[in-house]
Amino acid sequence: MATEKMEFQTEVRDMLNLMIHSLYSNKEIFLRELVSNAADALDKRRFLSLSDASLLPVGTQLKIDISVNKEGKRLVIEDNGIGMNKDDLINCLGTIARSGTKNFIKNLKEGDKGSVDLIGQFGVGFYSVFMVAKKVEVLTLKAGETQGYLWSSDGTGEFEISEAPRTDVGTKITLYLKDGEEDEDWTSEWKVKDIVQKYSGFVSYGIYFHPEPTKNDKGELETKEPQRLNDKTALWRQSEKEITPEQYKEFYNVIGHEADEPAAWSHSHAEGSQEFWSLVYIPSKAPFNIWHNDALHGLKLYVKKVFIMDDCKELLPPWLRFVRGVVDSEDLPLNVSREILQSNKIITNIRKHVIKKVLDTLQNMADKLKEGFYMNWEHLDELKKLLRFESTKTEGDALVSLDEYVKRMPEGQKEIYYLIGDKNAVKSNPMLEAFKAKGYEVLLMSDGIDEFMMNSLLEFGDKKFHDIARGDVDFEKTEDEKKAEEENKGIFKGLCENLQKLLDEDIKEVRVSSRLKDSPCCLVTSEDAMSAQMERMMKAMGQKNLPKSKRILEINPTHPICEMLKKKAEANEDLGDWPKALYGQALLAEGSPLPNPAEYVAAITKLLTASVK
Numbered sequence: 001m002a003t004e005k006m007e008f009q010t011e012v013r014d015m016l017n018l019m020i021h022s023l024y025s026n027k028e029i030f031l032r033e034l035v036s037n038a039a040d041a042l043d044k045r046r047f048l049s050l051s052d053a054s055l056l057p058v059g060t061q062l063k064i065d066i067s068v069n070k071e072g073k074r075l076v077i078e079d080n081g082i083g084m085n086k087d088d089l090i091n092c093l094g095t096i097a098r099s100g101t102k103n104f105i106k107n108l109k110e111g112d113k114g115s116v117d118l119i120g121q122f123g124v125g126f127y128s129v130f131m132v133a134k135k136v137e138v139l140t141l142k143a144g145e146t147q148g149y150l151w152s153s154d155g156t157g158e159f160e161i162s163e164a165p166r167t168d169v170g171t172k173i174t175l176y177l178k179d180g181e182e183d184e185d186w187t188s189e190w191k192v193k194d195i196v197q198k199y200s201g202f203v204s205y206g207i208y209f210h211p212e213p214t215k216n217d218k219g220e221l222e223t224k225e226p227q228r229l230n231d232k233t234a235l236w237r238q239s240e241k242e243i244t245p246e247q248y249k250e251f252y253n254v255i256g257h258e259a260d261e262p263a264a265w266s267h268s269h270a271e272g273s274q275e276f277w278s279l280v281y282i283p284s285k286a287p288f289n290i291w292h293n294d295a296l297h298g299l300k301l302y303v304k305k306v307f308i309m310d311d312c313k314e315l316l317p318p319w320l321r322f323v324r325g326v327v328d329s330e331d332l333p334l335n336v337s338r339e340i341l342q343s344n345k346i347i348t349n350i351r352k353h354v355i356k357k358v359l360d361t362l363q364n365m366a367d368k369l370k371e372g373f374y375m376n377w378e379h380l381d382e383l384k385k386l387l388r389f390e391s392t393k394t395e396g397d398a399l400v401s402l403d404e405y406v407k408r409m410p411e412g413q414k415e416i417y418y419l420i421g422d423k424n425a426v427k428s429n430p431m432l433e434a435f436k437a438k439g440y441e442v443l444l445m446s447d448g449i450d451e452f453m454m455n456s457l458l459e460f461g462d463k464k465f466h467d468i469a470r471g472d473v474d475f476e477k478t479e480d481e482k483k484a485e486e487e488n489k490g491i492f493k494g495l496c497e498n499l500q501k502l503l504d505e506d507i508k509e510v511r512v513s514s515r516l517k518d519s520p521c522c523l524v525t526s527e528d529a530m531s532a533q534m535e536r537m538m539k540a541m542g543q544k545n546l547p548k549s550k551r552i553l554e555i556n557p558t559h560p561i562c563e564m565l566k567k568k569a570e571a572n573e574d575l576g577d578w579p580k581a582l583y584g585q586a587l588l589a590e591g592s593p594l595p596n597p598a599e600y601v602a603a604i605t606k607l608l609t610a611s612v613k
């Protein structure tokens with residue numbers, strides 16, 4: 001067969017053009033792409049040999065070899081994987097078949113965004129070699145076939161394919177590196193090693209670096225032993241049963257860059273619609289740089305054992321950023337970027353799972369602490385010190401630590417107040433009114449897990465945590481306040497009883513509130529009942545047959561509506577639509593859904609209509 005010239009698909013041309021002129025600074029990813037293509041090819045050969053043993057002769061070591069030629073400015077990466085025949089070469093290295101790349105092209109066409117960003121966002125597999133190479137040759141023989149082929153291109157409009165003698169199954173890719181990239185010498189031994197170790201350290205097949213032969217004293221060329229670059233096992237992919245605690249601890253030192261022992265860890269493998277592995281560690285000490293976001297290692301994200309990024313913020317909420325470890329997804333594309341991660345369902349799912357694992361682990365630690373086993377109290381305090389919360393006194397993205405909170409507690413405040421609720425509603429919950437008026441700061445929480453966490457925290461130093469949506473308000477009251485409260489109980493007794501009768505189905509008790517200032521009413525939870533937030537969560541998790549937990553309705557004795565209703569009750573008048581309207585308002589204010597929106601709207605409409613008559 002003579003050499004055949006073929007044109008790249010238009011989209012490929014567009015992209016190659018971009019690669020060739022790329023200013024993208026993270027060019028090293030080309031090696032990650034080549035190594036992972038090689039590892040995929042090795043997987044494929046191994047897999048196919050299960051049904052056709054002749055594809056993999058006994059004793060064949062599946063591996064990846066990398067060699068360099070400094071003077072000739074060449075970088076060679078070779079695998080003995082599945083290889084490609086002529087059709088494969090045309091289809092795989094001439095057209096665009098992959099979804100990641102399709103998106104890339106789509107953005108490229110629509111885009112007025114810089115091309116530099118786009119490369120980082122999508123990564124572009126094999127074609128990324130043209131960021132560093134002026135010419136690329138692919139010499140390959142497909143397993144089970146006898147004819148080898150040579151594909152070559154300079155990355156402009158065309159590529160060439162010719163038959164070529166090759167006896168070894170697999171693919172050898174030679175990059176003829178661009179001139180004039182002095183600061184980026186891709187033939188440098190340490191650089192190649194560095195990149196391979198960074199991205200491909202956990203790849204299952206051996207990756208070997210073949211140092212260039214050097215001349216000895218006699219002027220003879222001396223070859224050197226190849227060096228294996230990846231010697232780490234992806235511990236997280238092994239079964240928990242096979243791993244000793246020592247191995248877990250050792251792995252923590254590798255992955256967490258820590259010298260000491262982890263306090264605890266949780267290892268899991270999820271299968272089903274998505275497959276992923278997670279191995280998360282709770283450090284035993286707060287890292288000194290915990291508040292410097294950039295310096296953190298956090299969770300590392302891998303896709304099919306290939307390193308994607310450090311400190312993957314999308315996998316954990318900020319308050320859990322002290323956690324170390326690894327997540328490895330089988331389903332994400334290699335080309336995944338931070339932007340894609342932010343709205344990715346797979347990530348959301350993994351995140352939920354990981355948070356749960358971390359909290360279970362913390363819970364477990366806390367339980368152990370309580371029982372006085374293993375750990376000491378000091379440790380839990382360390383963890384508590386790491387917590388940061390929004391509060392009634394924080395603004396924007398600012399968060400408050402428990403230390404700070406306690407420091408700025410006004411005189412008279414004895415406990416640490418918190419409120420858990422719906423993200424959008426918690427800040428304006430009427431229950432906060434009296435606390436704000438008193439100058440007491442209330443920690444605001446809306447993460448689904450906060451409820452569990454707070455259940456195990458109990459206290460910080462000598463200060464107890466107090467859920468302000470629960471039970472009675474017990475902050476210091478002046479003699480006058482106490483007196484007024486007692487009087488109000490008597491004055492509003494009739495109204496309370498009346499409301500209780502009308503709302504009995506939903507409400508356990510109606511009582512006079514001392515926590516409201518501007519709102520007419522709010523709902524609180526009795527000490528022993530399930531909180532509204534927990535109830536919403538359980539429902540969201542599909543728990544249908546929850547026992548109905550009735551809440552307490554508190555009314556504001558100083559509010560004109562309550563005043564008016566009190567008079568009506570005293571005069572034995574019908575309270576009309578007011579009870580339903582008030583109950584609905586209380587639910588809405590805390591972000592709970594209305595059990596019967598139509599009924600609420602009807603009640604409100606009637607009251608509004610009456611006000612304009």
Ligand code: ADP
Nearest residue numbers: 037038041081083084092098124125126127171
């Ligand atoms: P991706 O790996 O995301 O599919 P690439 O552009 O990196 O995209 O590669 C395109 C295709 O070329 C691969 O899917 C594979 O079929 C083929 N290919 C690339 N490198 C090799 C290799 N070393 N051995 C065998 N096939 C390869």
